[in-house]
Amino acid sequence: MVAGTVGHEILSPISPSRLWKAMVKDSHNLMPKLMPEIISSIVVLEGDGGVGTIRQSNFTDAIKDFSYWKDRIDEIDDNNRLFKYSVIEGGLLGKKVKSTTFTLEFKDGINGGSICKFHGEFETVEGNLPKEEETEEMMGNMEGMFKAVEGYLLENPNAYV
Template sequence: MGVTTFSDDFATPILARRLFKALILDAHNLFPKITPLGIKSIDTIQGDGGPGSISQINFVQDGETKYVKHIIDVLDKENMVYAYTLIEGGEVSIEKIESISYEMKFESVANGGCIGKKTSTYHMKEGFEIKEEEFKEHNEKAFGIFKGIEAFLLENPNAYV
C-alpha cells in the first residue's frame, strides 16, 4: 500500500473559533441547511461524536456520490484541530483508494480572520498511486463545501459567535 500526502492552506476573514464551531462542531446541523452543498444529512452511526465515532454524510439523491463514512481520529476543541479518516463512499469506493486521512487546523491571525491548514493523506491499494490532478479534483469538492460555510458565516455575522 502506497501513501501520498498533500498539504494546503487557506485564508478566511472568519474568526478561527467561529469557523471551527460551524465547520466542525455543528456540521451535522448546519450543512444540511445550506442547500448548495448538496448534503441531505449527517448522522453519527457509532459513538458519541468524539474520537472513534463513525459518521455518515448523506448527499442529495441526484449527486454522483450517495454517501461517505468517516471515523473521527482527533477532535481537539481547545487547539482547533480535527482529524478524520474517510473509510467508505466517495473517492474510497474507487477501486484504487483504501482510505483518505484528513487533518485540519485553524489558526487565528492578527487581522481577525484565520488560516486553515489541511493535510490529506491517501492510502492507496497495492499497485496504485494518486496523481496531483486527481487530488486537485477531490480537493475542489471539499473546498466548495468550505466556501458555502464561509459565505453563510459572512452573511450571518451573529451565527456561531
C-alpha cells in the same frame, strides 16, 4: 499500493473559533443546509461527537462515484482547533483508495481572521497516485465546502459566536 498526501491552506476573515464551531462542531446540521445539492444528510450513528464517533454523510446524485461515506473521528482538540477523521466505509474506499484520513486545523490569522489548513493522507488500491487533476478536484471540493460556510458566517455575523 502507493501512499500520498494532499494539502491546502486558506486564509479567511472569519475567526478560528467561529469556523471551528460551524465546520467541526455543527457540520452535521449546517452542511446539508448550505449544500443541499450535494449533501442530503449527515447522521451521527454512534458516539457523542468526540473521538470514536461514527458519522454517515449521504450525498445526492450530484456525486457520481458514490452515495455515502462513513467516517470516524480520530482526534478532536478544541483548544488547538485540530480535527482529524478517517473514512471507514463508502466513498472511494475499495475503488480507488485503501484508506483516507483528513485533518483540519484552524489557526489565528491577521486582523481576527484564520489560517485554515486541510491535509489528506491516503493509500491507493492500485500502484498509481491520483492524477493532478483528481487531487486538484478533491481540494477544490474541500475549498467549496469551506467557502459555503465562510459565506454563511459573513452573511450571519451572530451565528456561531
